[in-house]
Each structure stands twice: as C-alpha cells, then as structure tokens.
Amino acid sequence: MNQFGVLLKKEWREHVRNYKILWLPAVFVLFGIIEPVTQYFLPQIIESAGNLPEGAVFEFPTPEPEQVLVSVMGQYQFIGLIILILAYMGAVAGERRSGTATLLYVRPLSYPAYFLSKWVMAVSAGLASVWLGFLGAAYYIWLFFGDIAAGDFLQFAASYSLWIILFLTIVLTASAALPHQGLAAAVAMALVFAAQILDSLLGVYWTASPLKLPAYAQSWLAGAPDAGDFWWSSVLAVLLTLLFIGLGIWLSKRNAAQTKV
Amino acid sequence: MSLLEVKKLTKRYGEELAVEDVSFELTERTSTALIGPNGAGKTTTLSMLAGLLKQTEGSISWHNGTGIGFLPQYPQFFPWLTALEFTEMAAKISGVEAKKARAQSVRTLEFVGLGNAKDKKAGAFSGGMKQRLGLAQAIVHQPKLLLLDEPVSALDPSGRREIMNLLKSLREDTTILYSTHILNDAEEMTDQLLFLQHGKLVEQGSLKDVKTRYAEPRIRVTFKDPESAGLFTGKAPWDAVRDGHIVYIPVKGGHPAIEEVMGYFAANPSGADGVERQTASLEEIFLKVAGRQ
Numbered sequence: 001m002n003q004f005g006v007l008l009k010k011e012w013r014e015h016v017r018n019y020k021i022l023w024l025p026a027v028f029v030l031f032g033i034i035e036p037v038t039q040y041f042l043p044q045i046i047e048s049a050g051n052l053p054e055g056a057v058f059e060f061p062t063p064e065p066e067q068v069l070v071s072v073m074g075q076y077q078f079i080g081l082i083i084l085i086l087a088y089m090g091a092v093a094g095e096r097r098s099g100t101a102t103l104l105y106v107r108p109l110s111y112p113a114y115f116l117s118k119w120v121m122a123v124s125a126g127l128a129s130v131w132l133g134f135l136g137a138a139y140y141i142w143l144f145f146g147d148i149a150a151g152d153f154l155q156f157a158a159s160y161s162l163w164i165i166l167f168l169t170i171v172l173t174a175s176a177a178l179p180h181q182g183l184a185a186a187v188a189m190a191l192v193f194a195a196q197i198l199d200s201l202l203g204v205y206w207t208a209s210p211l212k213l214p215a216y217a218q219s220w221l222a223g224a225p226d227a228g229d230f231w232w233s234s235v236l237a238v239l240l241t242l243l244f245i246g247l248g249i250w251l252s253k254r255n256a257a258q259t260k261v
Numbered sequence: 262m263s264l265l266e267v268k269k270l271t272k273r274y275g276e277e278l279a280v281e282d283v284s285f286e287l288t289e290r291t292s293t294a295l296i297g298p299n300g301a302g303k304t305t306t307l308s309m310l311a312g313l314l315k316q317t318e319g320s321i322s323w324h325n326g327t328g329i330g331f332l333p334q335y336p337q338f339f340p341w342l343t344a345l346e347f348t349e350m351a352a353k354i355s356g357v358e359a360k361k362a363r364a365q366s367v368r369t370l371e372f373v374g375l376g377n378a379k380d381k382k383a384g385a386f387s388g389g390m391k392q393r394l395g396l397a398q399a400i401v402h403q404p405k406l407l408l409l410d411e412p413v414s415a416l417d418p419s420g421r422r423e424i425m426n427l428l429k430s431l432r433e434d435t436t437i438l439y440s441t442h443i444l445n446d447a448e449e450m451t452d453q454l455l456f457l458q459h460g461k462l463v464e465q466g467s468l469k470d471v472k473t474r475y476a477e478p479r480i481r482v483t484f485k486d487p488e489s490a491g492l493f494t495g496k497a498p499w500d501a502v503r504d505g506h507i508v509y510i511p512v513k514g515g516h517p518a519i520e521e522v523m524g525y526f527a528a529n530p531s532g533a534d535g536v537e538r539q540t541a542s543l544e545e546i547f548l549k550v551a552g553r554q
Contacts (some may be wrong), residue, residue: 006354
C-alpha cells in the first residue's frame with residue numbers, strides 16, 4: 001500500500017476511534033433540524049415563554065421552504081464553520097505539538113501523502129456532515145413547510161460544498177503553518193470572517209468570488225444565479241483550494257522541525 | 262566500514278550556538294554513547310542526524326542504503342492506535358512491503374516483549390511499555406543505524422535493565438548511537454564515546470582510550486574503621502587521601518605498585534581489610550571533563 005493509503009487509514013481510524021465520524025455529522029444534523037422545527041413551532045415557543053402583554057397576538061407569516069433551508073445555511077455559516085475549525089485546527093499543529101508527528105517525520109515520509117490524507121478525510125467528513133445536515137433539514141422542511149425541488153436542492157448543496165471544501169483547506173493549511181492549534185483556529189477564523197465582512201461591505205464591486213458561493217447557492221433555490229458569476233466563483237474556489245493544498249504540503253514539510261522531540 | 266560521517270556539524274538558533282563544529286564517524290556494528298550534561302546539544306545533534314532539524318553548517322554523509330531508526334526520549338504515540346497498528350504503519354512508511362509489514366511488526370513486538378499487548382491501544386501503555394513500543398517502531402524496518410535519545414533514562418531500574426539487554430542483543434547487526442546520562446549503561450555498552458559540552462565535542466575515542474587518558478590509577482585501601490584509616494593516613498609513606506574508612510593512594514609513574522602496598526601492610530598491620538587497584542570510573546571522567554570545561 002502506498003503512503004497515502006497507509007496515512008488515510010490512520011486518519012480514518014482516528015475519526016472512528018475519537019468518534020469524530022459520529023459527532024461531527026450529529027452536530028450538523030442537529031443544527032439542520034433545529035431550524036425548521038424552531039421556525040414551525042415559533043408561535044407556541046413565544047406563547048409558552050410568557051411575559052406577553054394581555055391579549056397580545058403575533059402573526060407569523062409561514063416561511064417558504066426555500067427560506068428555511070437558507071436559514072439552515074446561515075447557521076452553518078457561523079456555528080458550522082466554528083465547529084469545523086474546532087474539529088480540524090489540530091490536524092497538523094496538534095500532532096507536532098504533542099510529538100506524535102515525530103515518529104512519522106523521522107521516516108522517508110511523503111509530505112503530499114501526509115497532507116492530502118488529512119485533507120481527504122477532513123473534506124469527506126465535513127461534506128458528509130453538511131449534506132446529512134441539509135438532508136435532515138430538508139426532511140423537516142418537507143414535513144412542516146412543503147417540498148423543495150430535488151434539482152434545486154442538489155445545486156444548492158453542491159455549490160455550498162465548494163465553499164466548505166475551500167474553508168476546510170484553509171483550516172488545514174493554517175494548522176500546517178502555525179505552531180499551535182489555537183493560533184491556527186484564530187488565524188483561520190479571522191481570515192475567513194474578515195474576508196466575509198470585506199465581501200459584504202465591498203462585494204458589490206465584484207461578482208466572482210468564492211466568498212459569494214453561499215449566496216449563489218442560495219440563488220439556486222430562487223431560480224438560478226448568474227451563470228458567469230457562479231462559474232467564475234467556482235473556478236476561483238477550485239484554484240484557491242489547489243493553491244492552499246500546495247501551500248499546506250509545503251508548510252507541513254517546512255515546519256516539520258517544530259515537532260516536539 | 263563507515264556508515265555515517267559527520268563533518269563540522271553546527272546548529273545555530275539566532276545568535277545562540279546549540280551545536281558547534283561536531284565531527285565524528287560511525288562504523289558498522291559499533292555502539293557509540295553520546296554523553297554530556299543537560300543542554301550540551303545531544304538531542305539537537307540526534308535530531309539533525311534523524312532529519313528532524315536542518316544543520317546550519319556542516320555535512321552528514323550516509324553510506325548508501327543506510328536506513329535509520331529513531332527513538333526520542335519521550336516517544337509519543339497516537340493513543341487510539343494499537344501497538345500493532347502503529348508498528349505496521351511505521352514499517353510501511355519506512356518502505357517495508359505491505360505483505361511483509363504485519364508479520365515483521367508482530368515479530369518485532371514479540372522481540373521487545375509486547376507480544377501479548379500488541380492489540381492494546383498505545384494510550385493505555387505505561388512508560389516502560391511506551392519505551393518498548395518506541396524501540397519496536399525504531400527497529401521494525403531493520404535499519405542499519407539506530408539513533409536513541411536517552412533510551413532508558415525515564416525507566417525504573419528493572420525496565421532499564423530489560424531495554425539495555427534488548428539493545429545489547431541488537432548490536433550484532435545494527436550500529437547504535439545513543440545519548441545517555443546513565444554512565445554505568447554507557448560503560449556497559451559502548452565502543453566509542455562522544456562527549457559533548459556546550460555544543461562542542463570535547464572528548465571522543467574508544468572507551469578504552471578515554472579511560473586510559475583519564476585513568477588516574479590509584480590503590481584503594483579499606484580499613485575496619487575510620488580511626489585506623491586516619492592513623493594510616495598520618496604516617497603513610499605515600500600520598501594518601503582518606504574518605505571515611507577508605508584511603509586512596511594515587512599511583513604516579515607506576516608507583517607505588519600494589520605489591521609494595523600489600524608488603525607494607527604485611528609488615529605493619531594497621532587494621533586494613535582490603536587492598537585493590539582502581540582506575541577512574543566513567544562517572545569520574547564525566548565530572549572531570551565537565552569540570553575542565
């Protein structure tokens with residue numbers, strides 16, 4: 001078996017034995033189903049909360065199924081991303097800091113195989129979690145609000161997946177770049193959230209940006225995004241992902257000396 | 262045959278020199294002890310040889326086909342992998358064919374005494390078991406050179422003895438370079454000594470050569486009680502240094518000979534119990550070299 005296969009098996013075992021393969025999807029599914037359930041039962045929740053003036057009546061318009069799915073994505077854009085950071089911030093930095101990487105680095109290790117095994121496992125687990133979360137959400141949306149066209153759902157989730165892949169690649173690269181997993185988390189979080197803020201403030205001046213992929217994903221549910229803008233954004237996301245993978249491999253090798261001996 | 266040649270190896274961290282101008286050679290099937298006080302640069306030197314650190318200056322030349330096995334002082338393992346899984350992974354990454362890796366790993370774990378614990382997770386291992394697993398991962402791919410950083414210093418005496426015995430049994434096929442603080446161990450399993458102090462190699466040579474250089478032969482006389490030792494020291498015909506009920510007589514230029522001392526006690530009973538010739542122990546040499554620097 002080549003080194004990539006050996007290392008991927010190690011990553012798989014880590015995910016299984018640390019229960020990451022269970023808790024990561026479980027968290028996304030939980031957040032996925034909480035949103036439609038909360039929105040459906042919102043009047044009852046407010047009523048049971050009390051402290052309402054006598055005779056007060058709130059009229060809640062029933063949201064469209066697509067709007068609920070977009071709300072789920074909104075949850076993933078904040079809490080979901082933080083969970084992914086927490087799950088993968090130590091992928092490289094944590095191994096170096098604990099010294100577990102030392103016994104790998106003293107061998108004729110292929111750093112592309114090392115980094116890519118982590119990338120494949122993180123992306124697989126991350127995407128599986130996001131898709132299971134969206135499917136869980138879609139089920140409750142169908143139950144409470146009506147159905148979403150399967151084609152629209154697939155285009156929505158696939159577009160969002162491109163963003164998640166890029167995001168996870170940035171987290172892993174930060175983990176390879178920095179000596180401490182907490183620092184890697186802070187840098188990845190700061191980088192992505194600062195870019196999101198920048199895009200929301202100045203994003204009107206450009207239309208092709210990987211940061212707009214969540215917005216374009218949303219557009220699939222209300223017709224379709226501008227094809228040119230969407231495809232350029234997707235191409236940029238793929239190119240940036242490849243760039244960060246290359247950087248992550250290089251940084252894993254360059255920073256190998258930081259491992260605890 | 263030379264297996265490794267190190268020339269003017271230097272490691273600098275900013276202005277600070279961790280290792281400076283270290284040169285030595287390792288020949289096949291020899292055992293070399295790297296000794297020196299804390300902070301002398303032993304781990305830095307081993308880390309450079311293991312490829313974990315890049316030297317600032319100097320060269321490390323390997324004989325073709327030299328595989329390396331490395332055991333850090335405190336080996337860390339993925340706690341969720343079993344001993345067999347870890348050893349097998351280590352073997353495969355080191356280039357052992359997938360078909361042979363498992364059988365070779367099982368044999369190695371049995372050799373280090375972990376045969377019965379091979380399916381237990383490393384996270385549940387004691388310090389001694391971790392050291393054995395560390396040794397297993399270092400030798401599973403049958404390297405020609407073993408680099409061991411303080412392989413026994415974290416172990417209790419019985420664990421130390423067991424690991425030392427394992428290392429001794431590896432000497433027939435493997436070249437071993439190990440750092441140690443435990444000089445008795447170095448004395449027990451060393452063909453060559455490298456003495457590092459403040460990052461510099463201040464002494465090197467075969468154990469015999471170094472011992473001869475620092476031999477300081479002396480005659481040790483044991484008395485029944487400190488008083489008898491004191492009386493003898495006062496009137497001894499040679500320089501004599503008392504330490505409780507023991508008196509040391511330095512031998513300079515072959516004098517006095519042990520027969521001469523024994524003849525003296527035969528003629529002048531002074532309460533002496535035993536007379537023996539001694540040379541400096543490695544520990545004394547260590548202290549002397551460290552003090553000289």
